[in-house]
Structure formats: structure tokens, C-alpha cells
Amino acid sequence: MSGFDSQRGFGVYVHWPYCARVCPYCDFNVYAAKARDTAPLLDAILNDLEGWRARTGERRADAIFLGGGTPSLMSGAQVANVIAKVGELWGLKPGAEITLEANPDDAARFADFGAAGVNRLSLGLQSLDDARLKFLGRTHDAAGALAALQEARSKFRSVSIDLIYALPNQTAADWRNELSRAVRLGADHLSLYELSIEPGAAFFQAVKRKNWSPLEDERAADLYEITQELADAAGYPAYEISNHARAPEHQSAHNRIYWSSGDWAAVGPGAHGRLTTGSERLAIVAAEKPGEYLRQVAANGLGWASVDALDPLAQARERVSMGLRVIEGFAASDITELGLSLDAARLTDFAAAGLLTDVKGRIALTRSGRLMADRIAAEISP
Numbered sequence: 001m002s003g004f005d006s007q008r009g010f011g012v013y014v015h016w017p018y019c020a021r022v023c024p025y026c027d028f029n030v031y032a033a034k035a036r037d038t039a040p041l042l043d044a045i046l047n048d049l050e051g052w053r054a055r056t057g058e059r060r061a062d063a064i065f066l067g068g069g070t071p072s073l074m075s076g077a078q079v080a081n082v083i084a085k086v087g088e089l090w091g092l093k094p095g096a097e098i099t100l101e102a103n104p105d106d107a108a109r110f111a112d113f114g115a116a117g118v119n120r121l122s123l124g125l126q127s128l129d130d131a132r133l134k135f136l137g138r139t140h141d142a143a144g145a146l147a148a149l150q151e152a153r154s155k156f157r158s159v160s161i162d163l164i165y166a167l168p169n170q171t172a173a174d175w176r177n178e179l180s181r182a183v184r185l186g187a188d189h190l191s192l193y194e195l196s197i198e199p200g201a202a203f204f205q206a207v208k209r210k211n212w213s214p215l216e217d218e219r220a221a222d223l224y225e226i227t228q229e230l231a232d233a234a235g236y237p238a239y240e241i242s243n244h245a246r247a248p249e250h251q252s253a254h255n256r257i258y259w260s261s262g263d264w265a266a267v268g269p270g271a272h273g274r275l276t277t278g279s280e281r282l283a284i285v286a287a288e289k290p291g292e293y294l295r296q297v298a299a300n301g302l303g304w305a306s307v308d309a310l311d312p313l314a315q316a317r318e319r320v321s322m323g324l325r326v327i328e329g330f331a332a333s334d335i336t337e338l339g340l341s342l343d344a345a346r347l348t349d350f351a352a353a354g355l356l357t358d359v360k361g362r363i364a365l366t367r368s369g370r371l372m373a374d375r376i377a378a379e380i381s382p
């Protein structure tokens with residue numbers, strides 16, 4: 001272990017925890033926006049960034065990601081402040097990716113975000129069907145989503161859209177039709193997620209009360225196959241389990257830092273970060289509730305609520321689970337250098353089942369293997 005490896009990348013994640021309305025499928029750390037003064041939160045985020053800078057030492061940032069929550073509820077000036085602060089503290093590499101996650105309802109502010117320095121917009125379309133958008137509790141309709149996409153394409157060098165599939169009663173023909181329309185919209189990047197019912201989300205209670213039933217696993221797996229085929233044929237090959245880009249330069253550089261086990265400073269309520277210094281790699285979580293976060297930053301100059309040192313084996317397991325997400329997989333030598341021996345018998349079994357390939361020590365999942373990435377990662381790195 002030799003400290004931070006800049007090849008793995010360094011990014012800055014900013015969590016803006018407010019949303020116009022909390023979606024019933026969401027289990028993120030989010031709060032209804034209401035009418036509130038967000039100036040104290042912005043100040044805390046800027047102070048937290050300074051605290052992180054004191055810990056990381058000098059590095060240049062490959063990417064900034066404003067996520068949430070709904071950071072498109074921020075003003076252009078707030079976004080500009082965050083970007084300027086990161087530039088001042090660390091400096092940005094030339095061409096650094098600066099992403100903001102946006103709700104289509106906030107299209108009127110896209111020009112301001114572009115002027116603030118955002119160059120990649122990730123737009124939460126979720127569906128092109130009004131009834132499904134309503135089911136998902138979204139505040140926009142399909143027409144609004146398409147108008148927002150056009151606006152985004154004129155303002156940012158790269159635009160990603162998110163869609164959710166495997167909704168209750170969604171047929172293969174429904175999804176084929178919706179995705180066929182989506183790939184013709186001219187986005188640079190597609191994030192295509194299967195609906196999952198998370199314990200912290202309102203949908204979990206709805207399913208428990210038997211208001212509706214989730215799609216069966218087998219049908220959801222069929223929709224995943226359709227997703228891969230159709231996106232591939234339309235020129236959006238998958239580069240990760242749920243992510244597709246029309247060219248390598250449109251892949252998410254920030255998410256690549258996660259998948260390569262790089263480092264990222266993470267500010268804002270409940271943000272998770274990683275910091276490697278010397279022989280230590282820390283998993284850091286900021287105070288979750290906005291009020292606690294403000295108090296934490298005021299008291300310590302950092303929002304950190306929990307800090308865990310990852311031992312080499314935990315780091316190796318994280319490299320496996322992250323590395324298996326991307327199509328090129330990971331180098332086995334990257335794991336053994338941390339002292340973990342991969343389970344050779346399980347590797348052979350998964351390869352024989354057509355779920356994994358091992359080419360000259362580079363281990364990657366096949367398309368069907370990616371459907372069960374978590375299980376495979378756990379079994380090969382005991």
C-alpha cells in the first residue's frame with residue numbers, strides 16, 4: 001500500500017439533500033424542499049470543502065458531481081460558488097467533468113448552471129409515459145421532460161438521461177417501445193435502472209400492504225436483456241451495469257472514480273467519501289440530517305460523522321465489487337497486492353456458467369453475469 005494513486009482519480013461529490021417532492025421509490029438521504037433558506041447549508045458545504053482540503057493535501061480534481069437530492073434546486077450563483085471553491089482549493093484538471101443532476105422542472109435554470117461551469121447534465125426523466133411518471137410520483141410530465149432535454153442539449157457538452165424500468169405490469173413490448181423512443185432523443189448517455197423496492201422508500205410499504213406487486217424477477221431479467229440489446233444496437237453500449245454512453249468521452253468520469261476505487265471528497269448531509277493518505281484508506285460519512293450537518297461543520301470545520309479505516313482486505317473486497325460493475329472488470333493483481341486471494345474454485349464455476357471471463361488475469365462479468373454482480377463479488381472475494 002503506497003498511498004493515494006492519482007491514476008484512480010480524485011473527485012468531489014456535493015450532496016444537495018432537498019427535492020421538490022420525495023419520490024415514493026427513493027431511499028436516498030432527501031428532504032422536501034419547502035420554502036427554506038439554503039444559504040446556511042451552502043456556507044457549511046463550502047467550509048466542509050476547506051476541511052477536506054486540509055486532509056487531502058494537494059491534488060487536482062478530475063471531476064465534480066453535484067448530486068442529491070435535487071441540486072437543480074440550487075441557484076446558478078450557489079452552483080458557481082461551489083465550483084469556484086473546488087477550483088480554488090484543489091484546482092481542476094483541464095477538461096474536468098462537472099456534472100449536475102437535474103429535475104426537468106428546473107430547466108429555466110439550465111443556462112445559469114452552464115454559465116456557472118457545469119458541463120454535464122444528468123436529467124431525471126425516469127419515463128416518457130405520463131401514467132408511469134405519475135406512478136413514480138414525479139412532478140414533471142413527458143412533454144416537460146422532452147422540452148427540458150432539448151434545453152439541456154443546447155447548454156451542456158454532455159447530457160445524460162435516467163430512465164426506470166421493470167415497473168409493475170410493464171411488458172416487454174412497453175419497455176421496448178419506450179426505450180426505442182428514448183435512444184432517438186439525442187442524449188449522450190443513458191442510465192437505465194431497474195425499479196428496486198428499498199426498505200426506506202414509500203413503495204416498500206405499498207408493496208407490503210399489497211397495493212400492487214413488483215414485476216417478477218424473471219420478467220425483470222427479460223427487460224434487462226432487452227435493455228442491453230436495444231441500447232447496444234442504437235449505439236449506446238453498456239460500460240457499466242446500468243450505464244451506457246454513445247462514446248467513451250460521455251461516460252461518467254466521476255462514477256469511474258468510484259468504480260476504480262479512487263478518492264473523492266464528499267460534502268453535504270449524509271455524503272459518503274473515500275480518502276487515502278499514507279497507508280490509510282478511510283470511509284467517511286457526513287452527518288445525515290441537514291441540521292446535524294450544519295452543527296457538525298460549525299463545531300469541527302468538517303461534516304464528518306463517522307470515519308472507518310478500511311483494512312487491506314476490506315479495500316480489496318471493495319475493489320472487487322466496484323471493479324465487477326464495469327465491463328472491463330479488474331486486474332486480479334490489483335487484489336492480490338492487498339493480500340486477498342480470490343476463490344479460484346468459484347472463479348472457475350462462474351466462468352463455466354458463462355457469467356465471468358478471466359483473460360490474462362483480468363476478471364470481468366459477462367452480460368448475464370452483470371445481473372448478479374453483487375452475489376458474484378461476494379463469492380469470489382470471501
Ligand code: SF4
Pocket residue numbers: 018019021022023026027028030068069070103124
Ligand atoms: S428520486 Fe431523485 S428527485 Fe426523487 S426524491 Fe429521490 S433524489 Fe429526489
